[in-house]
Amino acid sequence: MFFLTKIQHAEYLDDMYENEYLYFNSLETFRQVQMNDDGRNDPRELNLKNEQLTTLTIKTDNNEIPMHEVFKEFSGQFMEHISEPKINICSLHWMDIEIDNPPSTFNNRLFSMGDKLLLITNHIKFFEILDKAIEKIGLQFSRRKTEYYDPKTYNGELTLHQKDVKYQYQNEYRILIGPTNNEPIKLKLPGLKKISHNINLLDYPEIRIKVTEPNK
DSSP states (O other), X not given: OEEEEEEEOHHHHHHHHXXXXXXXXXXXXXXXXXXXXXXXXXXXXXXXXXXXXXXXXXXXXXOXXXXXXXXXXXXXXXXXXXXXXXXXXXXXXXXXXXXXXXXTTOOGGGGGGOSEEEEESOHHHHHHHHHHHHHHTTOEEEEEEOEEEOTTTOOEEOOTTEEEGGGGGGOEEXXXXXXXXXXOEEEEOTTGGGGEEEEEGGGGGGOOOOOOOOOX
C-alpha cells in the first residue's frame, strides 16, 4: 500500500492545506551547482543524457593532453541538459507501508526537507482533482514515480523523471507541468482538505494501517 505525501516547512504547508493548493516552482530553480541541506538542489537536474567516456583529450593552443593516459583509472561523463525548460514541478514523497508495520520508506534525512507532512489518503480522487485542475489552466502534464540512476555507470538517454541515485531516500513522485513562464504557480485543488491530513513530520515513523472488523 502507498500514500502520496508532501513534505514542507509548516509556514508553507499549513497555507497549502488551508487554501487547498499545491505549489509548483520552476524546474530550473533546482538545477544548482551547490547542493543544499534539504536535498532539493541537484546539479544534474534537467539532464537528458548521461554518456560514459573512455577517452578525453584536452586541447590547448600548442598541446593536447590525453586525460585517459594521465589518469590510470580514468572515468568521465558527458551530459546534455535542457537550457530553457519552461516546466514547473511539484515534488511529492511516495510512502510505502504495510498493514500493522511502520512505513518502509522513512529516512531521517527527510527531516531536512521540512517539519510538516501533508498525507493524501485517497490518491485516486487526488489524481482526478489534480488532472482537472491542470487541464483547466491549459497546461500539459506528466506525473509518475521517479527512477534513480548511478551517473558513474548509467549510459544513455534520460527523462525528467530520473534522478541521481544519491536522492533515492526522497522516494519522489514528480508532477511536471508546462509550458510555463517559469514563474511559481499555486494550483488550486478544490476538495484537497477532504482527502488529506496535515500532520507533524515527526509522526511519520508512527503511522500505521489497521484493519478492523465492521460492527455487527
